[in-house]
Amino acid sequence: MSDDDMPIEDQWYRRDLPVLREVARQAAASGEVINAATFRMAQVADTDAAGVDAALRWLEESRYIGVRRGPTRANGQATVWGVDLLERGRRTVGIWPSQQEPVDRLIEAFRQAEANTSDDDDRSTLRRVAGYLAALPRDIVAEVLASAVT
Numbered sequence: 001m002s003d004d005d006m007p008i009e010d011q012w013y014r015r016d017l018p019v020l021r022e023v024a025r026q027a028a029a030s031g032e033v034i035n036a037a038t039f040r041m042a043q044v045a046d047t048d049a050a051g052v053d054a055a056l057r058w059l060e061e062s063r064y065i066g067v068r069r070g071p072t073r074a075n076g077q078a079t080v081w082g083v084d085l086l087e088r089g090r091r092t093v094g095i096w097p098s099q100q101e102p103v104d105r106l107i108e109a110f111r112q113a114e115a116n117t118s119d120d121d122d123r124s125t126l127r128r129v130a131g132y133l134a135a136l137p138r139d140i141v142a143e144v145l146a147s148a149v150t
Contacts, residue, residue, distance in 0.1 A: 011058070017092075018045040019055040020064055024093040027085045056080065064089035100138040102145055107133050 022044045041052045059065045066086055070079035090096030110130035114123050133141055 011055075015045045015047050015051055016055045016058055019052060020059055020089055021093050023059075023065060023083050024085055024089065024095055027083075028095065053080075056083065059089070062088075064092060099142045103133070103138045103141045106141070106145065 019041050022041045026040070041055075042048055045051060045055060047055070056065065056067055060067045063086055066084040067080055068082040068084070070081045073079060085093075087096060091098055107130050110126050110133065114126035114130065117123050117126065
């Protein structure tokens with residue numbers, strides 16, 4: 001098998017996702033991520049500064065992060081002044097609710113109400129409603145919830 005036929009090494013789990021998680025940790029701790037944090041990102045992702053730059057570039061192109069750049073260095077790379085974690089990045093690392101989360105909470109609320117009521121008819125109705133909601137596609141229930149709230 002030639003090198004051209006070999007699978008390309010995974011970059012998402014090995015490099016990009018660990019960098020994204022470190023961006024999220026730093027943003028949560030200080031409100032922003034600055035260039036000085038590149039060393040920590042390189043340690044977490046087990047790569048070098050060039051690997052971190054590549055990960056930041058891919059994450060930016062895929063709209064997980066926004067990068068604020070400064071002047072271009074002698075080597076042609078722009079200085080990274082800051083990194084903003086965007087909605088897609090927040091959802092990926094789990095610090096922003098997914099579309100399914102409110103639906104799951106609604107279903108759980110109906111199940112809790114069922115467990116906490118003593119009326120058999122109410123308990124049966126609550127169980128059925130939770131079952132109906134659980135049987136529907138989550139995105140449909142999420143759209144209904146969103147339109148009801150807004």
